Amino acid sequence: MxxxxxxxxxxxxxxxxxxxxxxxxxxxxxxxxxxxxxxxxxxxxxxxxxxxxxxxxxxxxxxxxxxxxxxxxxxxxxxxxxxxxxxxxxxxxxxxxxxxxxxxxxxxxxxxxxxxPHWVRGEEGAEMVLPRPKTLAMLGLGSSVGTPPEGIEAEVVVVSSFEDLKSRGANVSGRIVVFNQPFVSYGETVAYRAFGASEAAKLGAVAALIRSVTPVSINSPHTGVQDYQEGVRRIPAACITVEDAQLMARMAARGQRVVVRLNMGAKTLPxxxxxxxxxxxxxxxxxxxxxxxxxxxxxxxxxxxxxxxxxxxxxxxxxxxxxxxxxxxxxxxxxxxxxxxxxxxxxxxxxxxxxxxxxxxxxxxxxxxxxxxxxxxxxxxxxxxxxxxxxxxxxxxxxxxxxxxxxxxxxxxxxxxxxxxxxxxxxxxxxxxxxxxxxxxxxxxxxxxxxxxxxxxxxxxxxxxxxxxxxxxxxxx
Amino acid sequence: MxxxxxxxxxxxxxxxxxxxxxxxxxxxxxxxxxxxxxxxxxxxxxxxxxxxxxxxxxxxxxxxxxxxxxxxxxxxxxxxxxxxxxxxxxxxxxxxxxxxxxxxxxxxxxxxxxxxPHWVRGEEGAEMVLPRPKTLAMLGLGSSVGTPPEGIEAEVVVVSSFEDLKSRGANVSGRIVVFNQPFVSYGETVAYRAFGASEAAKLGAVAALIRSVTPVSINSPHTGVQDYQEGVRRIPAACITVEDAQLMARMAARGQRVVVRLNMGAKTLPxxxxxxxxxxxxxxxxxxxxxxxxxxxxxxxxxxxxxxxxxxxxxxxxxxxxxxxxxxxxxxxxxxxxxxxxxxxxxxxxxxxxxxxxxxxxxxxxxxxxxxxxxxxxxxxxxxxxxxxxxxxxxxxxxxxxxxxxxxxxxxxxxxxxxxxxxxxxxxxxxxxxxxxxxxxxxxxxxxxxxxxxxxxxxxxxxxxxxxxxxxxxxxx
Missing domain, CATH: 3.40.630.10 (Zn peptidases)
Structure with missing residues (x-):
């Protein structure tokens, strides 16, 4: 032209x-x-x-x-x-x-x-099953694998940092990890969205739910890309809202058993x-x-x-x-x-x-x-x-x-x-x-x-x- | 005691x-x-x-x-x-x-x-059908009637005030009215949530969608009670987000035909x-x-x-x-x-x-x-x-x-x-x-x-x- x-x-x-x-x-x-x-x-x-x-x-x-x-x-x-x-x-x-x-x-x-890349979200949803039923607003993260068609239902372990995650050791296996990291800055805090799934998977977690990386929320989930580490099992990863991450953190701190069901139809096409x-x-x-x-x-x-x-x-x-x-x-x-x-x-x-x-x-x-x-x-x-x-x-x-x-x-x-x-x-x-x-x-x-x-x-x-x-x-x- | x-x-x-x-x-x-x-x-x-x-x-x-x-x-x-x-x-x-x-x-x-009162929300949802498909985040308003089971699909007329609504006259009949009133203060602006449905129904509207009464939105719908006026036909009323109300207002201002489908299972029990x-x-x-x-x-x-x-x-x-x-x-x-x-x-x-x-x-x-x-x-x-x-x-x-x-x-x-x-x-x-x-x-x-x-x-x-x-x-x- x-x-x-x-x-x-x-x-x-x-x-x-x-x-x-x-x-x-x-x-x-x-x-x-x-x-x-x-x-x-x-x-x-x-x-x-x-x-x-x-x-x-x-x-x-x-x-x-x-x-x-x-x-x-x-x-x-x-x-x-x-x-x-x-x-x-x-x-x-x-x-x-x-x-x-x-x-x-x-x-x-x-x-x-x-x-x-051609990642598609598919149908998705999350619900807290225990201690009381509650819909969790969520967005799967870009590049995440999906769940099996029947979903994943597991007890939650809530952590506030990668160090906190590591300190839970064997308690993470078979669980859904909820990252309830505070928002410091996007540049610093986005590490949880980017690497949370693989870090959780290294300890045997079955899925990762990451608190959205934002300083202000009206129960708003924020998506973004996440990176699987080579050689680490790929588990479904989604962001949830600040409010729901904090809710589950309070419940867990009270010693309540928190169980979440996660369904994600996400997949990566050619x-x-x-x-x-x-x-x-x-x-x-x-x-x-x-x-x-x-x-x-x-x-x-x-x-x-x-x-x-x-x-x-x-x-x-x-x-x-x-x-x-x-x-x-x-x-x-x-x-x-x-x-x-x-x-x-x-x-x-x-x-x-x-x-x-x-x-x-x-x-x-x-x-x-x-x-x-x-x-x-x-x-x-x-x-x-x-x-x-x-x-x-x-x-x-x-x-x-x-x-x-x-x-x-x-x-x-x-x-x-x-x-x-x-x-x-x-x-x-x-x-x-x-x-x-x-x-x-x-x-x-x-x-x-x-x-x-x-x-x-x-x-x-x-x-x-x-x-x-x-x-x-x-x-x- | x-x-x-x-x-x-x-x-x-x-x-x-x-x-x-x-x-x-x-x-x-x-x-x-x-x-x-x-x-x-x-x-x-x-x-x-x-x-x-x-x-x-x-x-x-x-x-x-x-x-x-x-x-x-x-x-x-x-x-x-x-x-x-x-x-x-x-x-x-x-x-x-x-x-x-x-x-x-x-x-x-x-x-x-x-x-x-015992009002129940039931299943509900709204979608913009034209000019392009888009899910509209919404919440039915307290006391609203539901839609027929098949929902209501109608062209939208977007208004910015009650005066604007009245100026549309016959163009409102058979339409869904979208109130895109600016937020002034809760005390003043809530009138649209409270009275929007009946005012729209007086001109023959089939439903009313009211922009949520809030100064800040992250695509967040806000519910609340609404009042039907005696003697006026009761039409379904829901709030939508500031963003979607403004979107439809821009589309309508361009002369685009905007069509919305609304489904509300709301009802009032004894x-x-x-x-x-x-x-x-x-x-x-x-x-x-x-x-x-x-x-x-x-x-x-x-x-x-x-x-x-x-x-x-x-x-x-x-x-x-x-x-x-x-x-x-x-x-x-x-x-x-x-x-x-x-x-x-x-x-x-x-x-x-x-x-x-x-x-x-x-x-x-x-x-x-x-x-x-x-x-x-x-x-x-x-x-x-x-x-x-x-x-x-x-x-x-x-x-x-x-x-x-x-x-x-x-x-x-x-x-x-x-x-x-x-x-x-x-x-x-x-x-x-x-x-x-x-x-x-x-x-x-x-x-x-x-x-x-x-x-x-x-x-x-x-x-x-x-x-x-x-x-x-x-x-x-």
């Missing part, structure tokens, strides 16, 4: 002047690392020359024709498709939807094939065909050099996947739209990649890396938004000190958004392989204090999104991507 | 001194309304003489043998019984549980029979036998005069009914326990009443009022806790200006709890009839900013309660009840 002709932006520098800062910037690179004033001043000057174009981008998104468009696109998309777990028909629909939508938007779109969805504005000077903007298109099979990560996918598209709408075309290629099967461990992104890593020297910057598209507060960035200096100047262009903070450590499952190989990486820090309330649950819907916050994310995303892609030189490694 | 002998509290005024403030207080009443300094000083002096006993009560609860007992009692109770809707076997179990527990605690306990559960410490001087402390024992048929209103019931019991433990016995009778069928409109309390209203002149103060037992911030009070002056002094005794604020307007469905007839009423204002997140949902569990906050509620409740019951004179009307 071909890029449509793009008109010049009113007020943008004419092409004939675009080579103006080359000399200064090249000299700067030669002086790199010495901290000399001329380098900093010249680089700063080059970046500052984008102030007008940054203001145009921000204005178009916050109060111009692109206002509320990110939210509209996200709601049109997620309302139409719903959730879209790896291997599902919904994910196929989602990829087709975005392929068409971005093509109709005038972008250069193509699909790159990926083999993805890997399915899927695609990373790629849309581009090709660079006018160095089309082989790329700035990647990304989010993942797949989600869990609950809620709408609006927050995780429809928002990240949409602002990556939207950033390209805005740049196109303004008639801008940077030196380098802007590439929006909507990853597939991120939730299964960045599967689509890993295959993308394998396919493109030979070209790694042309990857200027990889950006990912996968922590929500609430109001942005900063850009997170991983790169060399010299690259950080450039980015420190770039974020000053975000002054109209009041987000001129550059924080260390860009992050994202999908951009991880590139960053580990030395490519600078950026991610979006947003007001995410409620993110894990909804994460991987039925509560991840459009109701948590706001048009204004999404506009701010899109504007930030567009300014950063455009300016980095248009600077005279790639970011120093 | 008889009150067990109660030992004297260490440090409490000996009985022989208990008539000391009579003269001053009587004089004060004669001067009532003139605002004279002597009246205020003498009343203040009498109340202030309870400082030591108030401190003893607070110490016993916050750091003595009663510490964490309120929470333990509530969790033992609600973990064992679970929820307990009017007419259910669980409510019978709950009443028997509390009768036995309070009797074993040494209180004088009896049951007063009440006829209560009234059931139930009881108000009453525990007393009889007054030594005026046993016929009473201070009522209360909460309701019934709940909705979801969650544990820990917050609404297990906590209120338990602190009313606990206040009597603490007073008994300290060997205190006030002049007047302290009566804990655990109402039945409050959720159906204060049914138990209304029958209690009818049974006892002839004795209204002996009702000194009616207290109810039904807004949660989170950390207390103030006592709410309805009474004459003269009574307010007394209570203003009483709350000064709560200085160790840092809750010396007296706010206007005591409230409570169950104490309403007495307050309307002129009896002073008090209620507990707590840190309730999250109350409606969990209210009438599966999230109303022990997980929202904390031992420390409940201790503070119990201590406040005990001090206020004891002092008012022991003052020389009843509160002026």
């Amino acid at each position: 071909h890029l449509k002709p793009i008109k010049m932006a009113v007020g943008h520098r004419p092409l004939c002047l675009q080579s103006f800062p080359v000399l200064f910037w090249t000299c700067s690179l030669l002086l790199l690392g010495c901290g000399c004033v001329p380098m900093q001043r010249d680089m700063a000057k080059e970046v500052a020359s984008y102030t007008d174009v940054a203001n145009q981008i921000i204005k178009l998104v916050l109060s111009g024709s692109a206002q509320k468009r990110s939210y509209e696109r996200l709601s049109n998309f997620t309302d139409a498709i719903g959730n879209r777990v790896s291997g599902s028909h919904n994910l196929e629909l989602a990829i087709a939807y975005m392929y068409n939508a971005m093509s109709q938007d005038g972008l250069d779109v193509h699909l790159e094939p990926v083999k993805v 890997d399915a065909d899927s695609f990373n969805t790629v849309a581009e504005i090709r660079g006018w000077q160095h089309p082989e050099q790329v700035v990647v903007l990304s989010g993942h298109l797949d989600s869990w099979d609950v809620g709408q996947g609006a927050m995780d990560d429809g928002g990240g996918a949409i602002i990556s598209w939207e950033a390209l739209s805005v740049i196109k709408d303004l008639g801008l075309r940077p030196r380098r290629t802007l590439r929006a990649v909507l990853w597939t099967a991120e939730e299964q461990g960045g599967v689509g992104a890993q295959q993308y890396y394998q396919r493109h890593k030979a070209n790694i020297s042309n990857f200027d910057l990889v950006m990912e938004s996968d922590l929500g598209t609430f109001a942005p507060v900063a850009l997170q960035f991983t790169g060399s000190p010299a690259a950080q200096k450039v980015m420190q100047e770039v974020v000053q262009l975000l002054a109209p958004l009041n987000t001129t903070r550059l924080e260390p450590h860009g992050e994202g499952t999908d951009i991880g392989p590139w960053m580990q190989a030395g490519v600078p990486g950026a991610s979006l820090h947003v007001e995410d204090d409620r993110y894990f309330w909804f994460h991987h649950s039925e509560g991840d819907t459009m109701s948590v999104q706001s048009p204004g916050a999404m506009d701010r994310c899109s504007a930030l995303w567009a300014v950063v991507a455009y300016v980095v892609a248009d600077l005279q030189d790639m970011l120093p490694r | 008889h009150l067990k002998p109660i030992k004297m509290a260490v440090g409490h005024r000996p009985l022989c001194l208990q008539s000391f403030p009579v003269l001053f207080w009587t004089c004060s009443l004669l001067l009532l309304g003139c605002g004279c300094v002597p009246m205020q000083r003498d009343m203040a002096k009498e109340v202030a003489s309870y400082t030591d006993v108030a401190n003893q009560i607070i110490k016993l609860v916050l750091s003595g043998s009663a510490q964490k007992r309120s929470y333990e009692r509530l969790s033992n109770f609600t973990d064992a019984i679970g929820n307990r809707v009017s007419g259910s076997h669980n409510l019978e179990l709950a009443i028997a549980y509390m009768y036995n527990a309070m009797s074993q605690d040494g209180l004088d306990v009896h049951l007063e029979p009440v006829k209560v 009234d059931a036998d139930s009881f108000n559960t009453v525990a007393e410490i009889r007054g030594w001087q005026h046993p016929e005069q009473v201070v009522v402390l209360s909460g309701h024992l019934d709940s909705w048929d979801v969650g544990q009914g820990a917050m609404d209103d297990g906590g209120g019931a338990i602190i009313s019991w606990e206040a009597l326990s603490v007073i008994k433990d300290l060997g205190l016995r006030p002049r007047r009778t302290l009566r804990a009443v655990l109402w039945t069928a409050e959720e159906q409109g204060g049914v138990g309390a209304q029958q209690y009022y009818q049974r006892h209203k002839a004795n209204i002149s002996n009702f000194d103060l009616v207290m109810e806790s039904d807004l949660g037992t989170f950390a207390p911030v103030a006592l709410q009070f309805t009474g004459s200006p003269a009574a307010q002056k007394v209570m203003q002094e009483v709350v000064q005794l709560l200085a160790p709890l840092n809750t010396t604020r007296l706010e206007p307007h005591g409230e409570g469905t169950d104490i309403g009839p007495w307050m309307q007839a002129g009896v002073p009423g008090a209620s507990l204002h707590v840190e309730d900013d999250r109350y409606f997140w969990f209210h009438h949902s599966e999230g109303d569990t022990m997980s929202v309660q904390s031992p420390g906050a409940m201790d503070r509620c119990s201590a406040l409740w005990a001090v206020v009840a004891y002092v008012v019951a022991d003052l020389q004179d009843m509160l002026p009307r």
